[in-house]
Amino acid sequence: MVEYKCLNCKKIIKLEELGKRARCPHCSYKILVKLRPKVVKHVKAR
Amino acid sequence: MITIKEKRKTRIGEEFIFSLKAPISFSNAIRRIMISEVPTFAIEDVYIYENSSSMDDEILAHRLGLIPIKGKPLLENEVITFTLEKEGPCTVYSSDLKSENGEVAFKNIPIVKLGKGQRIQIECEAIPGIGKVHAKWQPCNAVYKQIADDEVEFFVETFGQMEAEEILEEAVKILKNKAESFLQQLEMIEQ
Structure with a gap:
């Protein structure tokens, strides 16, 4: 599940809410930051 | 023949000086095995x-x-699990790695600095390995100088995982096993 955070109103927006427009549905701000997915990441220590 | 000359603790481990009366090729084999073939623990999966x-x-x-x-790893598939959970503002040190069946050699190694509200939650697994695969499994660095015909003086600097004498003992064991398996293979060819 991909989530974004609006840098203006700080609300978390899901990709489905966003649709094709890259704008915050709450405040129409254009800068959205993609959030870290909630999965356990496995990394090799090398 | 091995003669122990000096042993001193340092900030990052131990310094060990000994002389070895043996052919140079044998001394070099011991040096190479100590560096790259003695197994130790290191974090591999995070x-x-x-x-x-x-x-x-x-x-x-x-x-x-x-x-x-x-x-010192006893089995090939031995695993030490560490957990790390910390919230900023703070500096995360190696002492914050908690485990039930293992311990870090130094408690004052900085890992990361956390700002206000920043958080890390990590689980890591340490497994046995050898320095030939990755330098993180290297237990020591070893050099030698020739002091007489067929006699060298070793200078071994360990990194805290094991005692220097233990590394030397392990290296001799590994060399012995290698020689035995070589002999076995030669006998098989002869038959």
């Missing part, structure tokens, strides 16, 4: 549950991998 620090997951994992872990 599971990141949360990382909102300024450091990337891969860099963090690499830093964790280089932390020396105490102990």
